[in-house]
Amino acid sequence: MENTTNLAALATEARNPRTQNIDQLPTLDMVRLINDEDAKVAAAVAAVLPQIAQAIDAIAERFQQGGRLFYTGAGTSGRLGVLDASECPPTFSVSPDLFHAIIAGGDTALRKSSEQSEDSPEQGAADLAAAGITAQDALIGIAASGRTPYVLGALTHARSHNALTVALTCVPNSAMAAVADISIAPVTGPEILTGSTRMKAGTATKLVLNMISTGVMIKTGAVYGNLMVNMQTTNAKLVDRAQRIIMAATGVDQLTAAKLLTEAGNIKTAIVMQKLSLDRINAEAKLAAHNGILSALLRKSQAATSLPASESD
Secondary structure (H helix, E strand, O other): OOOHHHHHOOHHHOEOHHHOOHHHOOHHHHHHHHHHHHHHHHHHHHOOHHHHHHHHHHHHHHHHOOOOEEEEEOHHHHHHHHHHHHHHHHHHOOOHHHEEEEEOOOHHHHOOOOHHHHHOHHHHHHHHHHHOOOOOOEEEEEOOOOOOHHHHHHHHHHHHOOOEEEEEOOOOOOHHHHOOOEEEOOOOOOEOOOOOOOOHHHHHHHHHHHHHHHHHHHHOOOOEOOEOOOOOOOOHHHHHHHHHHHHHHHOOOHHHHHHHHHHHOOHHHHHHHHHHOOOHHHHHHHHHHOOOOHHHHHHHHHHHHHOOHHHHO
16 A cells, blocks of 8 residues: 555645635635536546547447456445446446446445445455456546555456456556556546545546447447437336437337337337338348447448449349
């Protein structure tokens, strides 16, 4: 473990001079100051967009080869990883096995803090090993400080198994960056409350995780345009949204969209049935032949219909 001098040198642990008297401010001025500090987060994330794009492409490539994405972290970082992993299956209708989130201290740490759990690199490695990470997979290690022992242990274990490793931190040149294939480090600076990385660092982490998981799912065909065509229709609100997605993609009215959704069983198949005038079995076969990527299928079909008959035969 690193000593207090090393920790004190981290920007995420520094005292913010702009907020030193925040406890004495009128409430409106207090929240304005918090908002001003939060406004800096987007710029910090913008500075690392090339690294985020690199991670998206690398993880998408792993997915296309049958790999999975793991997240690991402690405290707020771990909870944000769990949040991102848990939201992907219902949003994109993918198997929960595709996203695995591990938090130091186990699932009880989601509600009850377990800070002491973050100090063991051995436990980080053991928890990841128990989850069964392989060379096909990818791991995002998350820690605002860039030096959490639990996460370092997990990253080292993943790298030893030739998994893709991504370090997501909020400090430059971190210990985690040194053991990862890709380093993403939005530098958010001193927190509003000294050391409270659930604030600016947590917001930056959430933004980056949103980009990565969404970008990977776009790359692997879960999105058509900006429509969530893989979405599960598990309640009345989502059925209504699914019908509106079909309407937007095909131009049909809601009654027709509802009928298509019932016949197709899912949004993607419904769109293919309508746009290509196919029954469900043939629509599903077409999608399977294009790895479920709706835009690729429709582009190819459109190109084929635009060719002269002699060229399209």
